[in-house]
Amino acid sequence: MTGGQALRYRSRLFAYSGLHAADRVLIDDLLDQRQRSIAPRRDIVSEGEVPRFVHFVLEGWGCRYRQLPDGRRQLLSLLLPGDLFDSHVQVVGRMDHGIGALTAMTVAEVVPDVLSALADDHAAIARALWWNDHVAFGTHREWIASLGLRSARERIALLFCEVYFRLRLVGRCPARTCEFPLTQADLAEATGLTPVHVNRMVQELRRERLIEWAGRSLTILDLDRLCQVASFTPAYLHLDRTVAAAG
Amino acid sequence: MTGGQALRYRSRLFAYSGLHAADRVLIDDLLDQRQRSIAPRRDIVSEGEVPRFVHFVLEGWGCRYRQLPDGRRQLLSLLLPGDLFDSHVQVVGRMDHGIGALTAMTVAEVVPDVLSALADDHAAIARALWWNDHVAFGTHREWIASLGLRSARERIALLFCEVYFRLRLVGRCPARTCEFPLTQADLAEATGLTPVHVNRMVQELRRERLIEWAGRSLTILDLDRLCQVASFTPAYLHLDRTVAAAG
DNA sequence: CGGAGCCTTGAGATTTATCAAGGGTAGTGG
DNA sequence: CCACTACCCTTGATAAATCTCAAGGCTCCG
Numbered sequence: 001m002t003g004g005q006a007l008r009y010r011s012r013l014f015a016y017s018g019l020h021a022a023d024r025v026l027i028d029d030l031l032d033q034r035q036r037s038i039a040p041r042r043d044i045v046s047e048g049e050v051p052r053f054v055h056f057v058l059e060g061w062g063c064r065y066r067q068l069p070d071g072r073r074q075l076l077s078l079l080l081p082g083d084l085f086d087s088h089v090q091v092v093g094r095m096d097h098g099i100g101a102l103t104a105m106t107v108a109e110v111v112p113d114v115l116s117a118l119a120d121d122h123a124a125i126a127r128a129l130w131w132n133d134h135v136a137f138g139t140h141r142e143w144i145a146s147l148g149l150r151s152a153r154e155r156i157a158l159l160f161c162e163v164y165f166r167l168r169l170v171g172r173c174p175a176r177t178c179e180f181p182l183t184q185a186d187l188a189e190a191t192g193l194t195p196v197h198v199n200r201m202v203q204e205l206r207r208e209r210l211i212e213w214a215g216r217s218l219t220i221l222d223l224d225r226l227c228q229v230a231s232f233t234p235a236y237l238h239l240d241r242t243v244a245a246a247g
Numbered sequence: 248m249t250g251g252q253a254l255r256y257r258s259r260l261f262a263y264s265g266l267h268a269a270d271r272v273l274i275d276d277l278l279d280q281r282q283r284s285i286a287p288r289r290d291i292v293s294e295g296e297v298p299r300f301v302h303f304v305l306e307g308w309g310c311r312y313r314q315l316p317d318g319r320r321q322l323l324s325l326l327l328p329g330d331l332f333d334s335h336v337q338v339v340g341r342m343d344h345g346i347g348a349l350t351a352m353t354v355a356e357v358v359p360d361v362l363s364a365l366a367d368d369h370a371a372i373a374r375a376l377w378w379n380d381h382v383a384f385g386t387h388r389e390w391i392a393s394l395g396l397r398s399a400r401e402r403i404a405l406l407f408c409e410v411y412f413r414l415r416l417v418g419r420c421p422a423r424t425c426e427f428p429l430t431q432a433d434l435a436e437a438t439g440l441t442p443v444h445v446n447r448m449v450q451e452l453r454r455e456r457l458i459e460w461a462g463r464s465l466t467i468l469d470l471d472r473l474c475q476v477a478s479f480t481p482a483y484l485h486l487d488r489t490v491a492a493a494g
Numbered sequence: 495c496g497g498a499g500c501c502t503t504g505a506g507a508t509t510t511a512t513c514a515a516g517g518g519t520a521g522t523g524g
Numbered sequence: 525c526c527a528c529t530a531c532c533c534t535t536g537a538t539a540a541a542t543c544t545c546a547a548g549g550c551t552c553c554g
Contacts, residue, residue, distance in 0.1 A: 066392040068478045074395040076388045091377040096385050096482040130338040133380075138343050140387040141323045145313040147394035148321040148439030152510070183532065192395030194511055199534060231315045235343040399542070430500065441543055446502065 008032065009058060009108075010170050012082040015242045016128040023124050030115065031056055031108040038062075038101040045099040051092055053109035056084040060105030061181055065189070066097045075190040077139055078163065082170035085136075087115065087129045103181045131241050138236035147192050150231065153201045155191040157230035160211060164220055165234050169244055180218035205229075255279065256305060256355075257417050259329040262489045263375040270371050277362065278303055278355040285309075285348040292346040298339055300356035303331040307352030308428055312436070313344045322437040324386055325349075325410065329417035332383075334362065334376045350428045378488050385483035394439050397478065400448045402438040404477035407458060411467055412481050416491055427465035452476075 007014065007028045014024050035058065038044055044062060045051045062079035076097060079085060085099070086092060089112050119126035139162070146155050163180060167173040184202065188195040205211050210226045212219040220226055227233075239245050254261065254275045261271050282305065285291055291309060292298045309326035323344060326332060332346070333339060336359050366373035386409070393402045410427060414420040431449065435442040452458050457473045459466040467473055474480075486492050 064388070066388060068392070068396065070478070072396045074392045076391050088377055088381075091374065091381050093485060093487060094482070096485070097388055127338065130335055134335075134338050137384070137387070140384070140391065141311070141313060141344055143391050144323050144387065144394060145315070145321045147391060149315065149319045185532080195532095196512080196534090197510055200510095203534085231317070235341070238340060238343070240340060432500080442500095443502085443544080444542055447542095450502085 009056075010082050010172070011056060011084065012170055013084065013125075013128045013132060015169050015244060016124075016131050017241055017243050017245065018124045018127050018131075020124060023122055023128070026118060026122065027125065030110050030118070031058065033111075033114075034109045036107055036109055038105040038107065040101055040103050040105075043098055043100045044105070044107060045095055047095050047098045049095050051086060051089050051095060052112075054084060054087050054089050054112050054115050055099075056108040056110065057081050058106040058108055060101060060103045062099060062101045062103075062105055062107075063186075063190070064097055064099050073189055074192060075186070077136070077143065078166075078190070080163070080166050080170070081172060084132060087133065088112075090116075102186055131238065135236070135238050138238060142236045152191070152193050152197055153204060154230050155193070156187065156198065156201050157205065157210070157226050158232050159187065159190060160205075160218065160220065161223075161227055161230050161232040161234075162237075163218075164223070165237055165239070169237075169239065169242065176221070176223070177217060177219040179216055180213060181216040256303075257329050257419070258303060259331065259417055260372075260375045260379060262416050262491060263371075263378050264488055264490050264492065265371045265374050265378075267371060270369055270375070273365060273369065274372065277357050277365070278305065280358075280361075281356045283354055283356055285352040285354065287348055287350050287352075290345055290347045291352070291354060292342055294342050294345045296342050298333060298336050298342060299359075301331060301334050301336050301359050301362050302346075303355040303357065304328050305353040305355055307348060307350040309346060309348045309350075309352055309354075310433075310437075311344055311346050320436055321439060322433070324383070324390065325413075325437070327410070327413050327417070328419060331379060334380065335359075337363075349433055378485065382483070382485050385485060389483045399438070399440050399444055400451060401477050402440070403434065403445060403448050404452065404457070404473055405479050406434065406437060407452075407465065407467065408470075408474055408477050408479040408481075409484075410465075411470070412484055412486070416484075416486065416489065423468070423470070424464060424466040426463055427460060428463040 007024055009028055009031045011027055011031070013019070013027055038060070044055065047067070057079050059081055061081070064076040064079070065073055066076055067073045079099070119129055142162070146158050150158065164173060164178060167178045172178060184198045185195045188198045191198065202213065206213070209221050210229065211221055254271060256275055256278045258274055258278065260266070260274055291302065294314070304326050306328055308328070311323040311326070312320055313323055314320045326346070366376055389409070393405050397405060411420060411425060414425045419425060431445045432442045435445045438445065449460065453460070456468050457476065458468055
């Protein structure tokens with residue numbers, strides 16, 4: 001589908017169905033310019049900082065998070081391999097939240113003007129960036145709905161579903177098993193629950209043979225039923241604009 | 248600050264500090280082209296629909312919302328007078344959520360290509376649209392943090408704070424009193440709580456002399472203390488890019 | 495005058511949090 | 525090779541926040 005091009009990376013953008021093979025190569029080339037490793041639990045961009053780069057996640061998992069003065073912390077979204085974030089970093093000014101690594105990560109730092117220039121010259125790339133933003137918005141909306149109206153059990157199931165579909169899109173979940181390197185404490189911060197309660201709910205999902213999760217490996221045993229538990233529909237990921245939708 | 252221009256509307260965009268007076272007039276002119284009235288509780292754009300216009304709220308309050316198959320409903324964000332939403336509606340495809348009116352509303356429907364053309368010709372307008380998106384993202388993030396880690400009382404206080412600052416930006420809250428035409432049931436859908444519990448928490452805030460709220464009118468009696476209760480900081484509204492920041 | 499919609503109150507049930515402790519495992523240094 | 529530490533997962537008991545169900549009252553409008 002992407003042709004025989006020798007792409008070195010697996011950007012999410014490559015999944016966007018409007019791109020030509022040549023567009024993918026252009027994006028791929030950007031990612032070689034400047035890379036950075038981040039240790040687990042370290043910030044990629046801190047609150048209050050003025051960010052200078054557009055970031056592409058090459059390896060590892062990160063998150064956006066918000067921390068209140070009293071120390072309470074909430075994850076706002078997951079940043080998975082292939083993701084890019086803050087494509088229009090020029091408008092950001094001071095960060096109103098932090099971006100951190102959950103595992104060891106490698107990210108590509110792209111100079112915003114270079115990406116903008118690329119988008120100006122190649123309408124399809126501009127559209128791919130729009131699409132990516134649109135999906136990010138959709139994901140935020142679904143998290144609001146998750147926290148606002150789903151039970152603990154449903155929230156956790158939803159997160160598993162989301163990760164599964166997102167990783168599949170970037171070719172990191174060929175079968176029913178994918179990486180899931182978060183701790184239960186991370187999961188608690190993502191779902192607005194306590195670690196203790198997450199533990200109990202995860203065990204429930206295991207007992208019902210919906211998932212297996214040990215170490216960094218997650219297996220979805222019954223995707224249909226898990227989606228049903230979570231009231232998950234992938235609509236908000238807008239996969240219809242994706243090459244995967246064709247296959 | 249906006250000069251002596253005869254602007255007919257009060258778009259949020261006018262607050263963006265990068266605009267010239269002439270830019271404001273151009274935007275203002277867009278809003279005359281095509282307007283639509285929406286009855287309270289009706290959809291402006293329904294889930295599953297393919298939206299055709301960029302919308303500007305001229306009067307009344309609306310919301311984005313997500314409804315699960317079983318009927319549970321969560322508000323995702325408030326749409327207040329002056330707001331514009333889905334400025335890049337071209338990428339949307341099928342709506343993954345609904346947009347509805349909470350009160351009677353008047354919206355301007357702008358043809359996306361016309362707005363895009365304007366943004367292409369006037370860099371400042373493009374930046375204003377970016378800024379608006381950026382604030383929308385920030386608001387979604389803050390709602391996630393609200394639902395994930397704040398108590399019922401804090402969430403309600405936060406919503407009052409947010410509305411107060413947003414309305415002030417568009418000149419609809421000159422003093423301590425502003426419109427707040429939601430029902431307690433709406434507030435419950437926004438905060439992920441039950442109407443009964445919202446009622447009790449609102450009474451608590453009233454008893455503590457933090458707010459007065461009766462009918463459609465909200466008065467903030469002690470803004471500092473209310474912000475403190477809510478752990479509210481306006482950072483996510485990015486008012487620093489705003490003419491209000493100067494004054 | 496009657497109804498509809500909204501707000502309010504009470505009592506009891508449920509979900510989730512809190513506190514506290516124990517166990518497994520992997521890595522580290524002696 | 526063993527002990528030790530750190531980190532994570534697990535379990536139990538109890539407490540707190542929020543929900544559910546039910547009913548009554550107010551106000552506005554036809």
